[in-house]
Amino acid sequence: MAERDQEFLEFVVKGLVEHPEAVKIGRTVDEMGVLLMLDLHADDMGKVIGRSGNTAKAIRTLLRVVGMKHNARVNLKINEPPGGTRDQSSGGTAAQGWDGSHEVPASPAMKSVDEAMDDLSKF
Numbered sequence: 001m002a003e004r005d006q007e008f009l010e011f012v013v014k015g016l017v018e019h020p021e022a023v024k025i026g027r028t029v030d031e032m033g034v035l036l037m038l039d040l041h042a043d044d045m046g047k048v049i050g051r052s053g054n055t056a057k058a059i060r061t062l063l064r065v066v067g068m069k070h071n072a073r074v075n076l077k078i079n080e081p082p083g084g085t086r087d088q089s090s091g092g093t094a095a096q097g098w099d100g101s102h103e104v105p106a107s108p109a110m111k112s113v114d115e116a117m118d119d120l121s122k123f
Helices: 004-016 042-049 051-069 113-121
Strands: 024-030 033-039 074-078 094-096 103-105
Touching: 004 024, 004 033, 004 042, 004 051, 033 051, 042 051, 042 074, 051 074
Parallel strands: 033 074
Antiparallel strands: 024 033, 094 103
């Protein structure tokens, strides 16, 4: 399979984003399979994740098909970029209000990008 999965991911993601030069993909292989780690520009996170995570879910599905073709399990981790929209100072537990003037307390329903993507991968 070599890096065909990595090349496929790079092709798809660079076609979606506004900053293709910022797309970086790491690849590790272990007993669990192949893990592709995607780093991209903060402005492009929404495009790659998509509404309700649908774009990321579709990319993961396609990567699994590529992996099955080569008898490998392929997983995707989308890393939170520096300067992302999550509030890093509080560990992502609060968000700014609509006008940016006050803090809105975190609800139990708020999740990190990684947690939300893990939930989607169960389907």
